[in-house]
Amino acid sequence: MVSLGGLARKLFGSSNDRRVKGYNTRVAAITALEPEMAALSDEALAAKTVEFREQIAAGKTLDDLLVPAFAVAREAARRVLGLRPFDVQLIGGMILHEKSIAEMKTGEGKTLVATLPVYLNALAGKGVHVVTVNDYLASRDSATMARIYGFLGLSTGVIVHGLTDDQRKAAYACDITYATNNELGFDYLRDNMKYERVQMVQRGHFFAIVDEVDSILVDEARTPLIISGPLDDRSELYTTIDAFIPMLDEADYEIDEKQRSASFSEDGTEKLENLLRDAGLLKGETLYDVENVAIVHHVNNALKAHKLFQRDKDYIVRGDEIVIIDEFTGRMMPGRRYSEGQHQALEAKEKVTIQPENQTLASITFQNYFRMYEKLGGMTGTASTEAEEFGNIYGLEVVEVPTNLPIQRIDDHDEVYRTTEEKFKAIVEEIRQAKERNQPVLVGTTSIEKSELLAALLKREGFTGFQVLNARYHEQEAYIVSQAGVPGAVTIATNMAGRGTDIQLGGNLDMRIEAELHDVEPGPERDQRETAIKAEVQVLKQKALAAGGLYVLATERHESRRIDNQLRGRSGRQGDPGRSKFYLSLQDDLMRIFGSERMDSMLQKLGLKEGEAIVHPWINKALERAQKKVEARNFDTRKNLLKYDDVLNDQRKVIFEQRIEMMDSEDVSETVADMRHEVIEDIVAKRIPEKAYAEQWDVEGLNNDVRETLNLDLPIAAWAAEEGIDENDIRERVLAAADQANSERAERFGPEIMRYVERSVVLQTLDHLWREHIVNLDHLRSVIGFRGYAQRDPLQEYKGEAFELFQALLTNLRQGVTAQLMRVELVRDAAQAPQPEPPEMFGHHIDAQTGEDEFADDRNVAVVAPENRDPTNPATWGRVSRNEACPCGSGKKYKHCHGAFEATEA
Template sequence: MFGTLAKKIFGSANDRRIKAYRPRVEAINALEPELEALSDDDLRARTTMFREQLAKGAKLDDLLVPAFATVREGARRVLGQRHFDVQLVGGMVLHEGDIAEMKTGEGKTLVATLPVYLNALTGRGVHVVTVNDYLARRDSEWMGQVYRFLGMPVGVIVHGLDDVQRKDAYACDITYGTNNEFGFDYLRDNMKYDLAQMTQRGHHFAIVDEVDSILVDEARTPLIISGPLDDRSELYTQIDALVPQLTPEHYDLDEKQRAVSLNDDGNERMEELLREVGLLKDGDLYDAANATIVHHINQALRAHVLFTRDKDYIVRNDEVVIIDEFTGRMMPGRRFSEGLHQALEAKEKVKIQPENQTLASITFQNYFRLYEKLAGMTGTASTEAEEFADIYKLDVAEIPTNRPIARLDENDEVYRTVEEKYEAIIREIAEASEKGQPTLVGTTSIEKSEILAELLVKRGFKLIDFEKPTALEPLYEAARGGRAAGTFAVLNARFHEQEAFIVAQAGVPGAITIATNMAGRGTDIQLGGNAEMRISRELDGVTDEAERARREEEIRRETEAFKERAKEAGGLYVMGTERHESRRIDNQLRGRSGRQGDPGRSKFYLSLQDDLMRIFGSDRMENMLTKLGLEEGESITHPWINKAIEKAQSKVEMRNFDIRKNILKYDNVMNDQRKVIFEQRREFMAEESVRETIDDMRQNLVEDIVTRHIPADAYPEQWDVVGLKEDVQKLLNLDSPVDDWAREEGIADEEMRDRLREAADAHYAGRVEKNTPRVMTYVEKQVLLQSLDQLWREHIVTLEHLRQVVGWRGMAQRDPLNEYKSEAFQLFEGLITRLREQVTAQMMRVEVVFEKPPEPQLPEMHAEHRNPNTGENEFDAPPGPASRLGAAGGGAAAATGFVQPEKRDPNDPATWGKVGRNEACPCGSGKKFKHCHGVLA
């Protein structure tokens, strides 16, 4: 009660924050007459002036007022658009590194120009992140006019660019691109072998458009770059032979959830079988060292118990082909991930295709937290404010609208059945169209939008074919005559340019547009339609200037007339056919109506058979409706129902947030290790020579070997001399008389270390002299980077497998997360040890042979956006220029490091460039590179 009273007296925290910006807004307005008097060149010169002030020690906050005023004047001259005062406030929120929640139609794209320009003055680069390539291109060209006018270059990152084009785009002051492209470029950069080949130049400041979509919805799935693994068919075959020896008593089956897992008896039986065939390492089945084996067992068990031939898949032409469970059709070319498809191939005794291996991976949460300053803008963020604050340390500020909202948000109508609900929706659509009111109908899935489209067709409406240039002419003709057009449009997200045009014309009087919740983002629905969109579409190819000017004027006049007619009919009518799990998605749909003070209306139609309604007790509500005497076709409408639904949505939102937060806790463990590895790679690449690192590794390895086989304060007769000699030969390539030394009187472990160090140093010095210091400097860096990459990839896979099984530790009253952290740390320490051993063993044996290399062939890699819960690939980019990479060190190198064969000198490895692991070795030995100069152990 006291909180409500204080809010009435002092205003909310958000109100007080917005009020605090008022003095700076007034200061910007005061500069307007002065800047209007400047010439274009003088206005442009202010950019140089600002940069000079920064160089002399000024802070960005000191320049905010004059910089914002400069951008406003530039936008007015170039675009004919002047920032509203509330847009200036939104720009300040973004500059402070927070989220600006601005309603649809308030001009978020224009708002971003203010903080982008100000922060780009530092010369460190600003990234503007959009949800698709179309918007990245559109915004970079549209708002880029302002930046270029003020003397700032603008780049855009979209799919299909090569590394040179990407590097040029990132070198610009301002770079537009999608979240996927930015993330994949970061991963690819950290697989390069030369700093000069890296495209990104740091993570200074980013503004994320549709921040809720990118940082919440899409953050559920990580970005993954994968490549084919070496042949492991023998392991699949061995494990497949063991699974049929289990009985139903050995595992727990849940057919409803399509889940199967070994029970205690099954674990014991499987351990026995694995030991018999020599597959089980030391310890029990669920030790960290055996995580990969457990993963393959689980997949083989799923293949045998859950998947049935000729139902879930068929075998055709020696291949396992998936059958779509919904359509019953074959899906050739598609494969189950995480080794499940290979397990099915082993089960059916067909050829086992190579499994894809994760080469690099990162979540969006951890990628965007790389930025020194992060900001975002959207129309709907307040419902996810807790998540933004918890995960990204971003506060949400609600920016007032430029004009008061005049939209009427009606209470939901609840029907008993889906059929009754659809009948009411079709009836309402027809009535709105008849009186010339544009209608936007939101559905929760493509399937439901198609159902609604079929019902409209049955009622005599025609689907608009947007492939035809004159597709909207019947709609315009009907709007001119004040009658119903009898046509409707269905949105999909396959063609973004076409989608933008459909949405832009959804405000024409009488227009009916059916859209899934994902559709229409980034494009404004203006009452009467969008004149600019019509001009670009209808006048494409009109070259006569007089004719073009006349037609343009006609379209603009007609658009204004349409706008007035749509206003008279009540503005845009938004109908929701179902409540979404998230209030934010519903608000996005509702926010399409009532832009810039326009009239509008919104209403959601529900049934007791909707998913969300079933969650919070449709049985009780149906009984209540029966007692109220609700008959077929009737609905109930009451504010209490809206509140009950919002409570249910809030619970679902919290559950989904907890799931995402839990996923992130595990990924944070890998992220800490990823930072160490990537930072170490950069340091190696930046150094002229890594000789000192190689020497340190060799010295530390000698220490490890001696410590492993000579206990502290032990007598020589207690030493493991045999093991010591084996390791010295295997890891140091030394045939030292270790056994003779051990028999010497008074010999101690420290003296043994000194002798081995001296012998190892002398042996390596001989290698350097033989192969020449210049060649060895090159080889050392390549071997170090390739070995690090190979071991890191293996580490990623092991952590993935560990994460899948560590949850079982909870049954032993142990916290799975703490167990994961502990074992991940041990695995990482093991990685460092193996790196030391692998690099030293390689360098102590390296031989350089100079012969003419054969024609190389580079393998391919793929970029994926994979769902960690299902294992299905959400996005599998074709290996075009943006995702095709060469492989080195087991599969990771940059395509840009490739050198044409005729330019390679067989006598100088420094001229070979990056050589693929499976490529024939450039030395001409006839062996693959990985078995010759690329050998890592």
């Protein structure tokens, strides 16, 4: 029986079908312009860019120019690359231009699709960013597509790891900039730590197209980007707090070993407050006043260090350092440290040297970074399962673009085995059969460990010549994955390995030519060898087609349907035949978590023998439901992260806008004067309450405050003794004295130097307080969850306390700036004094899948100047860019010489 919804879809098509159909009119208009564009000379076609820009200056919108601009870009692609975008690719380009996500299957040419809206939007002159998942794809795509843009008179830049600020600024100044999501985010954070506007590298956030949009805006959005730097020495604080814990009794705290958490009881809190007050560490009345959020964090760490972390089980003391022991393997992990001050708490406990802690200097989530763009579009093969998230968080609609040719791939039902051993035995047998019929096989695994386990099994069974990839070496893996369509090839890969690379049956011709002929000069020999490679690839393609196309064999279901669809979608490109099948066992993580025990006993009752599999559509449905549950949980995690980051983001925007305003201002003296006057208002109001009698005034306190904050010695006691004087008179006199002292200083310095000093002091004080504020908010986040036990909403509590902390930041800013400027004295050559350098910085982004810091290795490998490298000793080379000339002096690029990847091949 067909539902009403199903009947309506049959009659009128789905909303997606109707939207796609709506583009046909413009597709026809673009195609109608084709003969006219083809008749133009190269110069006349390139001149269209200037013509379009003049039309924009005259008031036309980008939408008005879409049809002619797409027609020009299509013709340029045909002339430069020999590729004419299909009609469905034009539709994909329009979807991207309309701030939506184009879901296009693998092999449909998404990289080429992007050139159409990129060209159109670059005409606005505000810069277009094309975002990729790794440096290799950014370099590859920019190099290929820059030929089209260059032909049409537009400049292209690329941002990859290891560039200088000048190189970055030049790349961002181009009409089109290719970059990774991490580099864009870090550049934004670093820009907002600069002291001069000219030092900033980015020039705004107009339009971005995000490739692999689900990976960047969903998977990687589970963890924020962080820039950290070493903190001032706080060893004394750790030592002081550590000494308090042995003074507590068992009734003073509660330990939950299962949750690895520790908290203080009421008696313990009271005892701690007295100890902290005696040590001069407690601000306000109680430990849980908002000013003490950092102290609460440190005492909690100290309690955990003593009561939860066990020596020789969780860590060992080796020499003068604490070394973590991995809880799963039992191995030592030298170099790894607990974060958030926990490692320092352990060092204080064990009386070893306390190493400096890293402080978060700036952070942002990808959600909040990409929401800054005026226009955002994205493309991927798999987005529809996360359509709700894209709509809720980014306001992006997902539109499925039909394939250019019908999909011929056969998707088999899953095979479920009772044990992992049985499953892998079946997989090995299936690979053997595929290899015998010469069918190329891509084996997908969910982790590096599992890919290595399968490789070991294949070796034991006598297999040779297979490749094992694990998404760590993007450039080299791209080549190996590109050849996974060769008949009889067996490629084992994690689901993410080699993404962004087309698997063509018979092998990827362009990548073979690049790899095999990179050092052959153009000429008859190169032409001859190219012809031979083309002929060989054609023969191999026919063999692969005859064998049934690429066979995607997955060893496990991922927790996200989207990742499974990505893997499956690598087969059956552009109407090619193909096949996909998932092999599962009841011991797989997903099956184990979602009730496999019940299923196991049921299968035993049904008499399922060893080595037999159950295959049924119901199993697929049950698994899909389980995956939906995990996806919903992960979505909640990301939504929760965003809710908290939104609080910080609102404050971040205010601070960053203030910084830019200060950097742009020639003269901040009015702002500084307002700060000074507010500080004086606060000081006087605190010591002389409104309508208080003269005998109630705290004259001595006011005198001290004026001396400490304003660096002035004023006869306040004598003023207070005058007949008929009130608080307004005293305030006016203090204001006049402070303004007079400031004017004299400005006269001594000269106006130009005074402006420079004021701006520098404001920016440096703001940065220092903002860093402290971020740390306080981090600490607040770590303890705010406990408010839930008191039936209070932790998020609302966080918002309230974060606001109070922000108000305190503004008060401290006024006081800090005023106090410094009332004391500052001119040193010789101050006018030529260099701008303060930003602190030492490290980038961090934790991979949500593996828990590893993607930038951990980079911190240990410095960039070494070419003149300091010894060609004979690679240890002296430091970090070398993939496309740089190899330091050994061979004349080859590093990637083709010492940086060449030795793939694991059995």
